[in-house]
Amino acid sequence: MSSTTVIPFGPQHPVLPEPLHIKLVMEDENIVEAIPAIGYVHRGLEKLTETKDFTQNVFIVERVCGICSVMHAMAYCQGIEELMNIEIPDRAKFLRVIWAELHRIHSHLLWLGLLADAFGFESLFMQVWRDREKVMDIMEETAGARVVISANTIGGTRRDLSKEQMIKINLTIDEIKKDLEQVESVFLNNYTVKHRLVGRGILTKAEAQELCTVGPMARASGISMDLRTTGYSAYGKLDFEPVIHNDGDNYARTYVRLKEVYQSIDLIKQAIAKIPEGEHVVPVKGNPPKGEVISRVEQPRGEVLYYLRANGTKNLERLRLRTPTFANIPSLMKMLPGSQLADVPLLILTIDPCISCTER
């Protein structure tokens, strides 16, 4: 007869760069229940935004998360622009797409590196992160910072890209594509890697729908959902289809994220080819925003939602944001039971948890 044991997983664990605690109720090696605990680094940023000027909040929301800071600012700025009836220049829309997709590439490469490290392929980890550095260098060269680049502002973008910079971006992403093609087969075809990923941590399409899963996790379970297809910013002028896989396991989630790097490279190339000449920002005039608005964008981990309520003063009454990891934790709670203890690190990693976002 098996007895029940409780194993605390985290908050400090080699596979977790950020603190997340999960109480695992075990019967022998099998998990029967998983209860998460968050709140180790909660910062109260939503409350902080109520004390700042609505223009200053761009800098706060960028600091919700370093990996997807551009998309946070993009969602916030889109919301304020809608409230204030500001039509941003077309060039700014394309610039936002270019920086957003660069962020998606560096986020997915970061995750692929962490995955390689987690299954013990340290050389692979090094090769993937070497390419990620090239993206960080582009950020530094084009925006003056490597992580929180403050590219967005209300009314457009804070900076423009020169023709020389766009040529360099094109050459760099070509290099990244070539490098990724060389390591792709290790992620997708290596016997040892497949043994750790295939058939582990399955989330079926029905379960993903039931649990309202978002982002690459949902797409890896066969749900073709990607907010970029709604055409916000300049995405409506670019040609792409969501990357999906039907197996819903660790392997499918790896496949989707890896292929999305190629997709982002293609989107940047399209954006550079189609970007119009002109201004990249319009001045913000008129009274402060008033009313309620919801703004959504597709981050590397999935849908982020911003709810803004403004009363015509410089301070917002309420800023609420729901990040994709927050939405995907319930799916993790359903995926863990039935798995073995040895699979837990990789299973948690494949949801690509961003605790910084969750603990906004």
Place this chain on the structure above:
Amino acid sequence: MIENLVEITVDQLLAETSKSKYEGYRFITATCADNGDDTIDILYHFDKDYEMKNYRVTVKKGEEVPSISKIFFCGVLVENEMKELFGINITNLAIDFGGHMLLSEEELDSPMLRRQITIEKRGGK
């Protein structure tokens, strides 16, 4: 400015949520906003094929609000969050963290609520 925003009462909440699920909507999240008087707005956001549907429920502080986590399990975290940060009395949660999902014993009660701060002059002047 918000598309498909419908005002409902607390009594209608579970029925409307069930109806949304039956119609194929997914639950995105819920949002709380302190109105500055003794009421709080709770907005429930749903999506189907990128079209949003939103319900606004206005409740008095301390009023009971039934949990939707038995209908949409994914609502369990946000409802625990609302309970802790806004002090909303949410009942029948699928998993109740008992007020300690985010907060510890030493934390302020309901830190996201607006607070009236009265500055008293020294010496009664």
